[in-house]
Amino acid sequence: MPTLEAERSERVVVVRVSNPPHNFMDRGMVAELDRLTRSLSRDRTVGSVVITGGPEGLFVTHYDVAEILAGVEDVGVAPGPRAAGVLLAAAAAIRRVPGLRDLAERTPVRGLLELHRMHDVLGRMNAMDKVVIAAINGPATGGGCELALACDLRLMADSSPHIGLPEMTLGFNPGAGGTQRLTRLIGPGRALEAMLEGRTFTPQEALEAGLVHRVVPSADLLGAATETAERLARRSPGSVRALKAAVYRGGGEPLRSGLAEERRQFMAAGGSPEALLAMAAFVEEVSERGGSPWADRDWIVRWQQGTAVDLNQGDG
Numbered sequence: 001m002p003t004l005e006a007e008r009s010e011r012v013v014v015v016r017v018s019n020p021p022h023n024f025m026d027r028g029m030v031a032e033l034d035r036l037t038r039s040l041s042r043d044r045t046v047g048s049v050v051i052t053g054g055p056e057g058l059f060v061t062h063y064d065v066a067e068i069l070a071g072v073e074d075v076g077v078a079p080g081p082r083a084a085g086v087l088l089a090a091a092a093a094i095r096r097v098p099g100l101r102d103l104a105e106r107t108p109v110r111g112l113l114e115l116h117r118m119h120d121v122l123g124r125m126n127a128m129d130k131v132v133i134a135a136i137n138g139p140a141t142g143g144g145c146e147l148a149l150a151c152d153l154r155l156m157a158d159s160s161p162h163i164g165l166p167e168m169t170l171g172f173n174p175g176a177g178g179t180q181r182l183t184r185l186i187g188p189g190r191a192l193e194a195m196l197e198g199r200t201f202t203p204q205e206a207l208e209a210g211l212v213h214r215v216v217p218s219a220d221l222l223g224a225a226t227e228t229a230e231r232l233a234r235r236s237p238g239s240v241r242a243l244k245a246a247v248y249r250g251g252g253e254p255l256r257s258g259l260a261e262e263r264r265q266f267m268a269a270g271g272s273p274e275a276l277l278a279m280a281a282f283v284e285e286v287s288e289r290g291g292s293p294w295a296d297r298d299w300i301v302r303w304q305q306g307t308a309v310d311l312n313q314g315d316g
Contacts, residue, residue, distance in 0.1 A: 018054030047233025062142030129237035164200030234306025
């Protein structure tokens, strides 16, 4: 039974995640997310994606712990970090060979392949030339939190119980990028304390910590997320990809390396046809108005809303 329902309106795709009764993430959901993100990555006519829970009051509660337990029991060993690295490297090599990958899916190695696939999906979300928005309408812990962390923006309903990474209460650390993305969002000290304690954040706490960008009434959540998606879908795909690369790749590097990444992305996006068109229109406005549109609080809104220039000409 499919767990993802995608609905499109112009340049925005809304994805509803449904896996009753608990809305747990599982192997099937990750496979669907893999296919969906691959398809979206190739589609320049989509500018923004909203991910939300299908059932009322449920986002993605967490990864199905029963499935994790079965995967670990299938492997049958508890390797140290070095041995785990060797096993994961072997799984990474296997999954690049279609025939071997299909065979491995029916062996104890399957769990390692699933871990790689989950990282691929979330990494693809960070790399794609679309703005990805989480509309968190319910609990988002463990894998659900990691899915939200991989989104570019996070809006949370004020009625949602909490968001966080409580995996340490089960004897293991987050494994789908949570340790890295949470640390980059709220800082190592606060992230480490939250994960050690298994602490989760209420909507207001998450907002104050910088874990989510906005908290809105439940009834307004999807509308607010969609409105944001429609506005940001007017950005040029090339500039979105460049900005995300500068932030996600460069932001995790030392300053010198991060600045080098920023320069590369600036040059790549700045010479695009969309940027040349927008800059010419901007220069013309400066000439006509005798001042910068960005210096006028009311006039800059047209540029922020993406209505001053069409940056998606030819993209559908």
